[in-house]
Amino acid sequence: MTPLIDVGAVLRGSVSDQYTNLVTRHTGRAVRDGIERELAGLGARRVTIIDFSHVGLLDYSCADEIIAQLLLRYGASAHGPVAATAAEVYFIFRGVGDHLDPIKHVLEHHGLAIVYEAPLGDTHLVGEVSEEERLAWDTIRRVPRATVEAVAAVAGLPPETCERALHLLWRRRLVLRDGGDFLPIGAVA
Amino acid sequence: MTAIINVPPSLDDEKFELVLDQVARVPADERLLLDARHAKWSSPYGLTALLALAQSRAEKPAFTGPEDENTASYWSRAAFYRHAEEVFELHGFVPRPKPAGDSDVLLEITPVTRSDDVHAVVERIQDKAKQILTTSLHLDPKATMGFAMTLSEACQNIVEHAGQGGWVAVQKYLWRKRLGRNVVVIAVCDAGLGFRRSLESSQGRRIAERWDDATALQEAVVNGTSRFREAGRGQGLKGVRRYVQRWGGRLSIRSGTARITQGEGDLVAEVPLEKHLAPFPGAQVQIVIPEHVEK
Numbered sequence: 001m002t003p004l005i006d007v008g009a010v011l012r013g014s015v016s017d018q019y020t021n022l023v024t025r026h027t028g029r030a031v032r033d034g035i036e037r038e039l040a041g042l043g044a045r046r047v048t049i050i051d052f053s054h055v056g057l058l059d060y061s062c063a064d065e066i067i068a069q070l071l072l073r074y075g076a077s078a079h080g081p082v083a084a085t086a087a088e089v090y091f092i093f094r095g096v097g098d099h100l101d102p103i104k105h106v107l108e109h110h111g112l113a114i115v116y117e118a119p120l121g122d123t124h125l126v127g128e129v130s131e132e133e134r135l136a137w138d139t140i141r142r143v144p145r146a147t148v149e150a151v152a153a154v155a156g157l158p159p160e161t162c163e164r165a166l167h168l169l170w171r172r173r174l175v176l177r178d179g180g181d182f183l184p185i186g187a188v189a
Numbered sequence: 190m191t192a193i194i195n196v197p198p199s200l201d202d203e204k205f206e207l208v209l210d211q212v213a214r215v216p217a218d219e220r221l222l223l224d225a226r227h228a229k230w231s232s233p234y235g236l237t238a239l240l241a242l243a244q245s246r247a248e249k250p251a252f253t254g255p256e257d258e259n260t261a262s263y264w265s266r267a268a269f270y271r272h273a274e275e276v277f278e279l280h281g282f283v284p285r286p287k288p289a290g291d292s293d294v295l296l297e298i299t300p301v302t303r304s305d306d307v308h309a310v311v312e313r314i315q316d317k318a319k320q321i322l323t324t325s326l327h328l329d330p331k332a333t334m335g336f337a338m339t340l341s342e343a344c345q346n347i348v349e350h351a352g353q354g355g356w357v358a359v360q361k362y363l364w365r366k367r368l369g370r371n372v373v374v375i376a377v378c379d380a381g382l383g384f385r386r387s388l389e390s391s392q393g394r395r396i397a398e399r400w401d402d403a404t405a406l407q408e409a410v411v412n413g414t415s416r417f418r419e420a421g422r423g424q425g426l427k428g429v430r431r432y433v434q435r436w437g438g439r440l441s442i443r444s445g446t447a448r449i450t451q452g453e454g455d456l457v458a459e460v461p462l463e464k465h466l467a468p469f470p471g472a473q474v475q476i477v478i479p480e481h482v483e484k
Contacts, residue, residue: 021311023341024348026304057311059338060428061345098334102428109424 003042004094007066008054010034021057028065035070039089046089047176047185049117053095063102067093068110075173090173090185092117100126115174115185123186125174132157132165137174137184140166145181191251196225200235202441202475209467212242221250226281228255233358233376234475236269236298240356243276245380245470252277254284262287267358268297295321295359295373302354307344310357311337318373321361325371326480328436335432336373336478342425343377343474350387350416351471355379364479368455371480380471384409384444391416402445403464410442410449429476439477443469455479 011019014034015027022031039048050070052058058066074089093116096103104126107113113127125137139155140146146154152162166182169175176183192215197204208223215221223239231239243250252273255261264270265284273279296314301307318340319333326332340359347355357377364372382390385405408414410430413423430451433440439456442449446466450458456477 016305016308019308019312021308021315021337021341023311023338024304024307024345026348027308056315057334057337057341059341060424061342064424101335102338105428105431106424110420 002047002049002092004049004051005035005038006054007031007035007050007052010038011055020055021059022055022062022066023057023059025061025065028062028069031062032066032070035066036073039074047092048089049092049094051094052099055095055099058096058099058102060102060105063099064106064109067103067114068106068112071112071114071173072110075171088173090176091115092123092185113172113174117186123184129174130165130168132161133169133174136162136165137169140169140175140182141184141186143184145178145183147180148182151182191220191222194221194223196223196228196239198227198229200225200228200231200239202232202234202238202443202473205235205238206466208239208242209469212469213467218247220248221246222280223250223252223277226253226256229257229260231264232362232475233267233298233360233374234378234473236264236267237356237358237376237378238469238473240269240272240276240298241378241380241471241473242469243273244353244355249276249278252279253281254279256282258282258284266297267294267360268299272298272300272356293361295361296357298356298358300354301344301347301357301377301379304345304348307341307348310344311341314340314359318359321373322478325361326373326478328478328481332436332478335435339429339432339476340375342429343375343476345425346472346474347377347379347381350384351379351381352387353379353381355381355471364477368479370482373478375474375476377474378471379473380469383471384442387416388414401447401464403447403449403462406442406444406447406449407462410451433476433478436478437481438479439475441475443473444471445469 010031014030093114096116107127111128113129115123115125117123135155136151139151148163148166152159170177194211197207261284265287295317299310315337318336322328322332323330344357355378359375361373385402388405410426413427415422434453437454439452446468448463450461452458
């Protein structure tokens with residue numbers, strides 16, 4: 001079963017059991033610390049669902065502290081992690097439908113992207129991605145696993161372009177890689 | 190010596206400049222008496238700025254409140270006197286404390302010092318904001334969440350940058366003269382560091398040759414520069430600007446001797462950046478969200 005971190009529970013456990021809203025940087029940092037403590041107890045390579053379903057409001061400061069800084073620390077950028085992390089960590093964000101405005105804002109600011117799960121379980125990509133990355137991601141989402149050549153053929157991309165895009169998506173922890181195959185994160189979750 | 194400062198009958202962000210012009214002529218260590226006997230009305234900005242003005246003085250100023258009972262009663266319901274008695278020496282008619290109980294006061298004047306205060310403000314306002322924004326301002330329900338975010342970010346400006354406490358108030362009223370429509374106004378005022386000194390406190394920051402309050406405001410509000418060097422800082426005000434733009438509102442931020450204003454639609458700013466205003470320490474923020482009307 002895919003591990004799940006309930007952000008609302010982390011908020012109540014690490015800041016105050018009276019709060020339902022994720023506001024202020026101070027709160028954001030405390031919640032991110034709580035999430036990182038939970039992540040530390042998980043395995044070396046894992047997909048984790050970060051669930052915002054029980055959160056009332058997410059402001060820009062908390063979106064930055066919790067989502068953007070978490071991604072940066074766990075290496076979900078094209079340039080690798082801010083903090084050294086040995087593990088390959090993948091996130092799927094759940095319950096973020098009402099919070100997409102601040103999330104998009106901070107993702108754009110940092111040049112990041114996330115995979116989020118809509119209420120019916122379908123996954124979406126949001127944030128800063130190139131056209132080739134989006135095309136490759138949309139293709140890989142529809143197949144359980146595929147090689148670069150297979151994705152390139154379906155997406156209509158030149159193999160070298162497709163390989164570059166898939167490699168970047170993997171570096172950004174937006175798809176999984178298993179040997180020569182690429183897999184959508186959602187399929188594992 | 191005590192210098193008498195006349196508070197105009199109608200006290201909004203523009204008229205408050207008349208108060209500051211008078212204060213500017215008084216030495217910093219001279220005592221003030223703010224005479225609001227003839228005041229008939231004040232916006233949330235006027236009330237919170239009066240408190241911040243008191244906070245900025247070395248010696249506790251004296252204050253004489255409105256003689257008009259309705260006005261005094263309204264200021265009491267907005268919790269002005271509750272906080273005024275801490276920062277002013279009160280004279281004249283002081284109404285008995287009254288609970289808000291007023292549907293137009295979304296948030297009575299509330300002190301903001303710590304992160305917990307911002308949580309409390311946001312928790313308190315959410316339900317009422319939803320009701321007012323959708324029924325009185327006819328905004329899409331989607332506007333509610335952004336409104337609370339905007340309020341949170343404006344209050345955090347105090348927590349993160351002021352170096353001391355400030356006040357926030359939120360109210361709905363009919364902006365008869367300027368718009369002829371209902372508006373919801375957020376006012377957040379402090380007498381702390383202000384934008385210029387906050388940015389100057391950043392270690393290793395190179396100060397531009399032309400460096401003043403206006404430049405500091407532009408840096409922070411337009412370019413998203415923060416005294417904190419971590420990437421990702423300075424996004425709060427950018428978010429506030431986006432929200433104001435989305436809902437055709439107006440954002441004005443005064444700090445030191447300058448004010449920057451972003452206005453949309455009917456609230457477009459005639460002078461987006463004002464310089465050489467009378468000095469006022471700290472930062473004073475006003476956000477106006479107007480009623481939606483079909484064109």
